[in-house]
Amino acid sequence: MSKKPDGPLRKGWTTGACATAATRAAWQALLSGEFPDPVTITLPRGETPSFALIKSEIGDGWARASVIKDAGDDPDVTHGAEIIATIRRAKTGVGITFHAGDGVGMITKPGLPLPVGEAAINPKPREMMTHQIIEIANKFNAAPDVEIEISIPGGQEIAQKTWNPRLGILGGLSVLGTTGVVIPFSCSAWIHSIHRGIDVARATGHNHVAGATGKTSEATIRKFYNLPEETILDMGDFVGGMLKYLRRNPVEYVTISGGFAKLVKLAQGHMDLHSSRSEVDFTKLAETVAALGGDDELVSEIIKANTAKQVLELCASKNVDIAGTIARQAGETARATIDGACAVEVVIIDRNGTIIARAGHGDFNAFKPA
Template sequence: MVRKPEGPLRKGWTTGACATAATRAAWQALLSGTFPDPVTITLPRGETPSFALVKAEKGDGWARASVIKDAGDDPDVTHGAEIVATLRIGKPGAGISFHAGDGVGTITKPGLPLPPGEAAINPKPREMMVGQITELCEKFGAAPDVEIEISIPGGQEIATKTWNGRLGIVGGLSVLGTTGIVIPFSCSAWIHSIHRGIDVARATGRIHVAGATGKTSEAAIRAFYGLPEEAILDMGDFVGGMLKYLRKNPVEFVSIAGGFAKLVKLAQGHLDLHSSRSQVDFDRLAETVKLSGGSSDLQDQTRCANTAKQVLELCQAANVDIADTIARQASESARATLDGASAVEILVTDREGRIIARHGVGDFDRFKPVTSA
């Protein structure tokens, strides 16, 4: 994760807003003969941003316009991408249809807001585009019969940096955006992806999913259970975002894997594990050392420690199994958040990806892990 810069941050525009602007420009060109440049749209909350056109092309029955996405100061992988809308006049009475062009993905699994086979253009951007089409049709006295094709040159390569593959979106990016505005470092796209991963898992009949704090713990949990990629949720630091959604949209079993320091935070009740939003309480950690059988001297060393990793090493040297206690406390914290919706277990990993502690319900044993902790 890119570290948030200091000072005020500039907002940006979602791919959905950019696609809507390009769509309006192309449709207006088809109806009036000229492209508006810049093109202004109205967003769901009333904002009226304007976008400069990069492409403005038209022919017999079609028009194409594009804009460059500006994500503001957010570390969005689609920042700087060209969002292209190609519109073709449809048959009378055909209505408005959406199509995936080059670099825009197609949905292949159930559980997403649109069915398999549809272009990965989310409902809200579709609604925004339909609104612009309808407004212009009323202005120019035209029928809203049009094919809208959205493309993003290079989108298939950019999509490898997203979670689309796990969600069953193939061939490119998704056109996203609820409000049309990108709030820098809001992490809404990440949490949205976690939620969609849960939706897909449920829709495809998976009863066991796993979230991991990073690549090392993810590799460990996948190897431990032999889980396929689609059973893995890209939880990262957002354990709360995952657990709260699972509370309302449960599966039978949830595994959470992570390094010791991250899971200390969960054990202490934090649901956002990022270093800028939660910190290890070393006084509380010293109490955990005591619960684990650690001496008074070890407790004092814990209170003065610089990192949770240092505490783990001190305890390991003293043959105090603090990792097991942290796994138990973290599972209690997770269970409290889930409120009985799903069974949950915790797996603590070291930096080499070895599982050093595991705590949860006995029902997990029927999954027959390929290794043992």
């Protein structure tokens, strides 16, 4: 994740809010012959943002409008993308239907909020667009029978930077946003993706998922268990978000894999492992080493250590298995959080992709490394 800038942060608008604004503008133009520019919408919590139009085109039975997504100060991969809505009249009684244009994905796996075969336009944005269609239709005494097609040029390429391919959303991006507002650095989108990953794994019949703190630990644990892609969760620093969701939506087995420093924080009770939101307590680490039989000199060096990596190296020089103990302690923290919903294993992996400690795998009788 990008570094949070100093000072007050500017909020932005979700892809769903942008699609809703473009939909309103195109539908109003189709009924009146004129595009509102800027176009103003009301969001679920009452905000009334206005959007300047980039594209405004009209033809026989159709109209098209677009806006540029402004995610504020959030490092959103879709910031600056053009969100296009094309509205076409439909047969009387058909109602409102949603379609994926260029750069918007299609759902190919169960477990997501929409069924397989649907455009990846989430329920809340659909609700927001539907509200705009009905409101304008009532204003002009028209039937709300329309096809809404959302396009995001370049969306297929941008989607490769998201969870979409892993979740089975193919061909482009998702149109997301429950409130319409992007809160900078709220991490909600990442945690939402973890939850959807668990949903897909459950819906596709998998009973073992693995949350990884980074790419190295992800690649190592996936190869170790020969796990399919849809069972791997890009947990990052949000172990708490993953475990709390699993407590309510369990699978049989969960593996937590990551580097020593991150998992020391979990062992010490932290649920958010980001460096700006939790720190390694070296005094506690020294107490752990003392309990393992470390001598006074080693304990003193650990209290003064600068990094967890340094602690690992100091313990290795004295044959103290700190990694194994941290794996067990991290497992205890995770099991307390998950409250018995799943069997939990913790795997510590070094920067070279070597497993240096495992704890809890005795409960994984159904899973043996290939």
